[in-house]
Amino acid sequence: MTCQSTGGNGKRIYYFSDMPYRFRSAAFRVTILTVRKEMSVEDFVKGIPKAELHLHIEGTFEPELMFKIAGRNNVRLQYTSIEEIREACNFSNLQEFLDLYYTGAGILTDEEDFYDLTWAYLEKAVSQNVLHSEIFFDPQTHTGRGIAFSTVVNGIHKARADAGEKLGISTRLILCFLRDLDESAAMKTLEEALGYRDRIIAVGLDSAEAGNPPSKFHEVFKRAREAGFLTVAHGGEEGPATYVREALEILKVSRIDHGNHCLDDDELAEELVRRRIPLTVCPLSNLRLKVVDRMERHPLRRMMERGLLVTVNSDDPAYFGGYINENYLAVAKALNLTAEEIYTLAKNSFEACFLEKSQKDKMLKTLHEYKKKHE
Numbered sequence: 001m002t003c004q005s006t007g008g009n010g011k012r013i014y015y016f017s018d019m020p021y022r023f024r025s026a027a028f029r030v031t032i033l034t035v036r037k038e039m040s041v042e043d044f045v046k047g048i049p050k051a052e053l054h055l056h057i058e059g060t061f062e063p064e065l066m067f068k069i070a071g072r073n074n075v076r077l078q079y080t081s082i083e084e085i086r087e088a089c090n091f092s093n094l095q096e097f098l099d100l101y102y103t104g105a106g107i108l109t110d111e112e113d114f115y116d117l118t119w120a121y122l123e124k125a126v127s128q129n130v131l132h133s134e135i136f137f138d139p140q141t142h143t144g145r146g147i148a149f150s151t152v153v154n155g156i157h158k159a160r161a162d163a164g165e166k167l168g169i170s171t172r173l174i175l176c177f178l179r180d181l182d183e184s185a186a187m188k189t190l191e192e193a194l195g196y197r198d199r200i201i202a203v204g205l206d207s208a209e210a211g212n213p214p215s216k217f218h219e220v221f222k223r224a225r226e227a228g229f230l231t232v233a234h235g236g237e238e239g240p241a242t243y244v245r246e247a248l249e250i251l252k253v254s255r256i257d258h259g260n261h262c263l264d265d266d267e268l269a270e271e272l273v274r275r276r277i278p279l280t281v282c283p284l285s286n287l288r289l290k291v292v293d294r295m296e297r298h299p300l301r302r303m304m305e306r307g308l309l310v311t312v313n314s315d316d317p318a319y320f321g322g323y324i325n326e327n328y329l330a331v332a333k334a335l336n337l338t339a340e341e342i343y344t345l346a347k348n349s350f351e352a353c354f355l356e357k358s359q360k361d362k363m364l365k366t367l368h369e370y371k372k373k374h375e
């Protein structure tokens with residue numbers, strides 16, 4: 001048995017990292033020396049309260065729901081079966097994924113479609129003990145095909161409101177500008193968003209990163225901040241560390257989405273640590289889009305050891321083979337994370353979220369109680 005001590009509050013948490021092969025699937029066990037209770041990593045991850053901070057609602061479009069919505073909208077899909085769509089999720093890079101993602105999103109037409117999509121995700125999130133989710137949406141993907149901005153926002157908003165009431169999940173909404181379009185298109189989208197200031201907490205930047213630096217969106221982010229929106233941006237996923245720096249210095253973001261390549265620039269990493277700028281890391285996305293070649297080489301552990309405020313998220317779970325718990329599990333197993341490290345990731349997710357301090361504190365208390373109960 002290999003033991004790893006996590007220190008913490010005086011008690012020691014161990015996990016078994018060299019269980020016999022036949023136990024490998026459930027090989028990760030959490031044992032507290034004083035109580036000697038054991039729990040599989042699957043159960044520990046499943047039950048731990050967490051926040052999701054990097055989730056594209058269009059990326060939660062499961063093939064089953066795609067066929068259902070395409071059917072009622074009389075849209076012909078280029079795929080004939082669910083299996084065919086799943087097989088198409090074999091990407092070599094971000095652009096190959098985006099091509100499929102925009103095809104899928106193109107089916108969404110009515111308010112009801114956006115409602116059903118959002119509701120399905122929120123039910124899934126609740127089943128994975130997500131207490132709070134900050135959801136990205138890409139209005140330009142829809143307004144560009146003649147769907148009204150209000151149709152998109154109203155459908156998502158109604159599902160959020162119902163889920164808050166019936167499922168008890170807290171949510172916030174983040175509007176992402178498509179960085180492969182020009183700044184004037186983003187500005188037009190921002191103008192539309194101003195009428196929904198109470199429903200949208202922040203603006204972000206997504207889509208094809210290479211060749212589309214954050215500086216391209218200087219003016220629109222300035223305007224968004226003046227209007228009271230918080231700001232985030234994808235950076236350092238396929239793009240270089242300089243894009244992360246631009247997002248920080250020019251767009252003045254509160255969080256970086258992905259941020260993997262920040263490790264290439266020591267000074268930048270140092271600044272992120274010093275300012276406690278969160279990174280919303282997406283392990284399964286990174287694997288599927290070939291940002292990393294093997295999960296065992298994912299930089300998450302290095303990021304944590306560097307002192308970065310990292311969180312684990314699912315990005316586009318319908319396309320990347322897993323929701324938030326599958327992301328936690330994938331890194332826990334590949335990087336041999338201890339229970340204490342998993343706890344730190346969940347704690348980071350509440351620290352990094354955009355809720356008021358009192359709401360964060362409530363969720364952190366629930367998390368702390370979970371930890372205590374499993375000691």
Ligand code: ADE
Pocket residue numbers: 056059094101206207208209234237285315316
């Ligand atoms: N849009 C949806 N998912 C994305 C990702 N991982 N990177 C950039 N844009 C996206």
Ligand code: ZN
Pocket residue numbers: 054056206234257315
């Ligand atoms: Zn993303």
